[in-house]
Amino acid sequence: MTISRADCAALDAEDPLKDLRDEFTLPEGTVYLVGNSLGAPPKSASAALLRVVEQEWGGRLVGAWNADGWFDLPVSTGDRIAPLIGAGPGQVVVGDTTSIAIVKAVSAALGLRPGRRVVVSDLENFPTDRYMVQGLTEALGGYEIRDVRGADGLDEALAPGDVACVLLSEVDYRTGDRHDTAEVTARVQAAGALMIWDLCHSVGAYQVDMSPADFAVGCTYKYLNGGPGAPAFVYVHPRHQAEARHLLTGWHGHAAPFAFEPGYRPAEGVRRFAVSTPHVLSFAALNASLDVWERVDMARVRAKSVALTSLFIDLVEQACAPYGLTLVTSRDPERRGSQVSFSHPDGYPVMRALIDRGVHGDFRAPDVLRFGFAPLYLRHVDVYDAAATLTEVLAKELWRDERYQRRLTVT
Amino acid sequence: MTISRADCAALDAEDPLKDLRDEFTLPEGTVYLVGNSLGAPPKSASAALLRVVEQEWGGRLVGAWNADGWFDLPVSTGDRIAPLIGAGPGQVVVGDTTSIAIVKAVSAALGLRPGRRVVVSDLENFPTDRYMVQGLTEALGGYEIRDVRGADGLDEALAPGDVACVLLSEVDYRTGDRHDTAEVTARVQAAGALMIWDLCHSVGAYQVDMSPADFAVGCTYKYLNGGPGAPAFVYVHPRHQAEARHLLTGWHGHAAPFAFEPGYRPAEGVRRFAVSTPHVLSFAALNASLDVWERVDMARVRAKSVALTSLFIDLVEQACAPYGLTLVTSRDPERRGSQVSFSHPDGYPVMRALIDRGVHGDFRAPDVLRFGFAPLYLRHVDVYDAAATLTEVLAKELWRDERYQRRLTVT
Numbered sequence: 060m061t062i063s064r065a066d067c068a069a070l071d072a073e074d075p076l077k078d079l080r081d082e083f084t085l086p087e088g089t090v091y092l093v094g095n096s097l098g099a100p101p102k103s104a105s106a107a108l109l110r111v112v113e114q115e116w117g118g119r120l121v122g123a124w125n126a127d128g129w130f131d132l133p134v135s136t137g138d139r140i141a142p143l144i145g146a147g148p149g150q151v152v153v154g155d156t157t158s159i160a161i162v163k164a165v166s167a168a169l170g171l172r173p174g175r176r177v178v179v180s181d182l183e184n185f186p187t188d189r190y191m192v193q194g195l196t197e198a199l200g201g202y203e204i205r206d207v208r209g210a211d212g213l214d215e216a217l218a219p220g221d222v223a224c225v226l227l228s229e230v231d232y233r234t235g236d237r238h239d240t241a242e243v244t245a246r247v248q249a250a251g252a253l254m255i256w257d258l259c260h261s262v263g264a265y266q267v268d269m270s271p272a273d274f275a276v277g278c279t280y281k282y283l284n285g286g287p288g289a290p291a292f293v294y295v296h297p298r299h300q301a302e303a304r305h306l307l308t309g310w311h312g313h314a315a316p317f318a319f320e321p322g323y324r325p326a327e328g329v330r331r332f333a334v335s336t337p338h339v340l341s342f343a344a345l346n347a348s349l350d351v352w353e354r355v356d357m358a359r360v361r362a363k364s365v366a367l368t369s370l371f372i373d374l375v376e377q378a379c380a381p382y383g384l385t386l387v388t389s390r391d392p393e394r395r396g397s398q399v400s401f402s403h404p405d406g407y408p409v410m411r412a413l414i415d416r417g418v419h420g421d422f423r424a425p426d427v428l429r430f431g432f433a434p435l436y437l438r439h440v441d442v443y444d445a446a447a448t449l450t451e452v453l454a455k456e457l458w459r460d461e462r463y464q465r466r467l468t469v470t
Numbered sequence: 471m472t473i474s475r476a477d478c479a480a481l482d483a484e485d486p487l488k489d490l491r492d493e494f495t496l497p498e499g500t501v502y503l504v505g506n507s508l509g510a511p512p513k514s515a516s517a518a519l520l521r522v523v524e525q526e527w528g529g530r531l532v533g534a535w536n537a538d539g540w541f542d543l544p545v546s547t548g549d550r551i552a553p554l555i556g557a558g559p560g561q562v563v564v565g566d567t568t569s570i571a572i573v574k575a576v577s578a579a580l581g582l583r584p585g586r587r588v589v590v591s592d593l594e595n596f597p598t599d600r601y602m603v604q605g606l607t608e609a610l611g612g613y614e615i616r617d618v619r620g621a622d623g624l625d626e627a628l629a630p631g632d633v634a635c636v637l638l639s640e641v642d643y644r645t646g647d648r649h650d651t652a653e654v655t656a657r658v659q660a661a662g663a664l665m666i667w668d669l670c671h672s673v674g675a676y677q678v679d680m681s682p683a684d685f686a687v688g689c690t691y692k693y694l695n696g697g698p699g700a701p702a703f704v705y706v707h708p709r710h711q712a713e714a715r716h717l718l719t720g721w722h723g724h725a726a727p728f729a730f731e732p733g734y735r736p737a738e739g740v741r742r743f744a745v746s747t748p749h750v751l752s753f754a755a756l757n758a759s760l761d762v763w764e765r766v767d768m769a770r771v772r773a774k775s776v777a778l779t780s781l782f783i784d785l786v787e788q789a790c791a792p793y794g795l796t797l798v799t800s801r802d803p804e805r806r807g808s809q810v811s812f813s814h815p816d817g818y819p820v821m822r823a824l825i826d827r828g829v830h831g832d833f834r835a836p837d838v839l840r841f842g843f844a845p846l847y848l849r850h851v852d853v854y855d856a857a858a859t860l861t862e863v864l865a866k867e868l869w870r871d872e873r874y875q876r877r878l879t880v881t
Contacts, residue, residue, distance in 0.1 A: 062689075068532075069684060082752075084524070084528035086528070086529055086530075086531070089531075091531055093531065093532040095704075096532050096696075097527075097531060097532040097535075099528075099531060100523055100524075100527045100528045104523050105520055105523050105524060108515055108516075108518070108519045108520070108523060108751065109519075112511055112515050112516050112519060112697075112755070113495070113516060115512075115513075116495075116508075116511045116697060116698055117495035117497070117510075117511045118497055118831065119497075120500075120504065120510060121495070121504040121508040121830070121832065122509060122830075123698070124508075129698055129699075154718070155566065155567070155570065156566070156745060156746035156747055157718035157747075158718070158721070158745050158746035159566065159570060159718065159720075159745065159746065162717075163719065166609060175473070175581065182732055185721075186721055186724075186732065187720050187721035187722075187724075187729045187733075187746060189732060189733075190719045190720055190721055190724065190734040191718070191719060191720060193719060193733065193734050194716070194717050194718060194719030194720075194734060198577060198609075198610060198717045199609060199610060199611075200610075206732070222821075278747070280747070286523075286527060286750070286751055287527055287534070287535075287540055287747070287748075287750035287751070288540075288747045288748045288749040288750040288751070288752075289749075289751075290749070304573075305605070306573075306605050306606060306609045307567035307569070307570065307573065307605060308601045308602060308603070308604060308605030309567070309570075309598050309601055309602060310569070310596075310597055310598035311598075312599065312603055313597075314863045317835075318835065319834065319835060320597065320618070321593055321597065321600060321602075322600075322604065322606050323600075323601040324607060329637050332568065332571050334567060335568060335569035335570065335598060336567055336568075336689070336691070336698070337698075337699045338567075338699040338700075338701070338749045338750075338751075338752040339697070339699040339752075340519065340697055340698070340699070340700075340751045340752045340754075340755055341699075341749040341751045341752045342699075343749075343751075344523070344751055353794075354593055362835035409634060417764035419531065421532065422732060423730065424728075424729065436749045
């Protein structure tokens with residue numbers, strides 16, 4: 060290897076984000092490269108939850124809905140996420156799950172494009188995105204899902220002029236590749252369709268810019284470290300807020316939720332995309348994490364992300380060339396998120412062997428090893444150690460151990 | 471008053487549930503009669519959340535999805551709620567919110583009754599129930615909502631034979647009145663329609679029996695004390711599980727969620743009613759509360775509930791007869807849940823004055839004072855104190871104080 064562990068330690072010493080690692084809980088002896096699946100806990104999460112349980116819930120009981128701002132959590136938390144995706148106040152609402160958020164965005168988009176009966180979906184989207192579109196369009200009837208693969212085939216899919224909306228993921232969950240969202244959005248909108256971005260694998264990985272997009276959805280438990288099952292978000296461009304209606308018309312999106320009117324009337328603005336009682340405890344951990352994000356310079360996050368992912372690619376390719384690994388992620392940093400994927404025909408036991416040695420990545424069928432690099436808490440030495448362990452597992456064929464062959468349920 | 475505070479204290483001393491009060495956090499000096507809106511926190515909730523954050527999330531990170539049973543929370547928690555509603559294992563799934571659960575149940579019911587284009591909804595349902603049906607049926611097109619008021623008019627509504635499903639609340643959120651679910655369910659099913667019960671105001675108030683029903687939904691943050699925004703549940707009768715399909719077809723309801731297939735295939739059984747990543751932190755508090763419920767004899771809960779609500783009605787009617795209060799809730803204990811409502815033309819300032827004196831009920835427009843009696847942590851002396859304070863507020867017209875006239879946002 061051309062760079063030593065000492066070199067990496069020197070880079071860490073100069074890292075302007077280095078103090079942030081102390082704000083997260085990470086188990087001893089673990090190199091955690093699964094922050095693209097579930098981010099590590101901010102140390103402040105426990106105290107935040109205790110405060111909500113003991114002072115708010117226990118202290119003010121039902122009065123906390125007003126006194127502690129619970130009722131406004133979907134919009135107040137949305138306003139905190141907005142800067143991370145290039146949005147402004149009143150453009151993001153938080154709650155439910157990404158799957159539910161997709162139904163909100165897609166059903167609203169269909170309403171805004173009456174007469175157009177096609178939803179373009181990416182076969183590289185995380186599958187639930189397509190499943191939700193499938194459930195929605197089959198129920199509505201008369202709609203077609205037109206599958207593309209990444210942005211390939213997008214022009215052909217748009218050409219007939221019948222596309223209501225396009226649902227793509229800014230960063231591919233398997234490959235880690237990143238779209239040029241401005242260019243793709245412009246193409247989609249030029250064809251009269253609405254652009255919906257899934258930001259699950261980009262928000263918190265770098266500064267996202269949704270200002271040209273029509274809608275976006277995303278989760279908060281990956282790079283944002285909001286906790287397992289933390290609530291999702293929906294972004295609605297201001298140009299659509301007056302007209303957009305969606306299918307999930309719950310009382311928290313009503314213009315007068317406490318008037319108990321028999322009929323639904325949408326609230327002004329993005330609030331109409333809230334549905335029902337927010338999961339307050341799950342919001343507490345997310346907001347603890349957003350306290351950290353408020354102090355972070357996203358340009359530094361991106362610079363470090365590029366440095367860590369590039370270093371990992373370089374180290375692994377130099378050392379593991381003979382062992383059947385193929386880089387899946389783009390070599391161009393501009394074209395990737397904060398994740399590096401390699402394929403290997405025995406990817407599953409390789410990953411098991413790695414995890415057994417304290418290097419935690421994950422595996423996606425059929426053959427992809429995924430490594431996520433969360434710039435807030437990972438160090439250059441972690442990258443070095445991960446690459447060295449991967450090299451050892453491959454060079455010594457440690458993955459052939461029969462313990463690693465048996466399939467577990469993997470998330 | 472014919473019963474003294476000392477008499478009430480004597481009843482409390484003999485209460486077989488009396489030790490349970492110590493398991494909940496209640497602020498000093500408060501008589502909390504809003505457990506029908508937000509239950510009090512089990513003292514064990516804090517430790518449960520700390521365990522999940524520090525040992526599970528912090529200790530095992532993404533590995534906790536398997537190691538700590540997070541992935542199975544929707545069904546494992548459902549199996550714990552099932553006995554409270556007369557259901558068996560594999561019949562209840564937990565997650566999302568009641569509003570979302572309504573879309574699951576109603577969309578599934580519509581699929582099971584093709585050709586029938588009417589949803590009967592109760593104008594006395596909590597409004598979000600109707601809002602969700604409105605959003606769903608307007609999106610689907612070709613459906614009609616036929617409004618009834620309570621079970622009145624149900625026969626006329628069913629007579630044309632075009633009703634796919636009926637959505638009623640077992641206990642009315644304003645009046646506290648309770649349906650005879652077996653009788654109503656039989657009538658609905660005899661007309662070829664499916665019966666969907668909203669159990670928000672009955673689950674945990676007494677032993678519910680959903681065994682004849684087709685579907686049920688409910689929340690867990692009222693009598694069940696699962697915490698603010700705790701996840702909701704859906705019950706699906708076993709006779710429908712093989713065929714029932716709903717609109718929200720997410721990956722956690724997929725037959726093979728980790729195979730990442732492009733198309734949705736429903737999981738076996740009730741699991742297909744799960745949608746997406748469960749809100750793990752919110753589940754933690756709910757499961758802490760269910761630990762308490764597992765030790766509770768529901769016959770004792772019901773007996774105490776009847777005793778507390780009857781005592782409150784007696785005390786208030788005896789003392790407050792001259793002051794314009796009208797009992798809204800049924801006088802027959804069999805026909806009510808665990809809530810007592812009175813109407814008063816100045817209900818809003820009356821409730822504000824009561825709360826200011828430590829007796830917490832709530833107000834529902836236009837004129838209803840609601841008092842919930844959670845048998846797990848309320849005492850007969852609390853009922854006595856609440857009635858005495860209400861009497862004082864009315865007799866001395868303390869509610870005329872201008873501080874109490876101004877409207878606040880009330881949940």
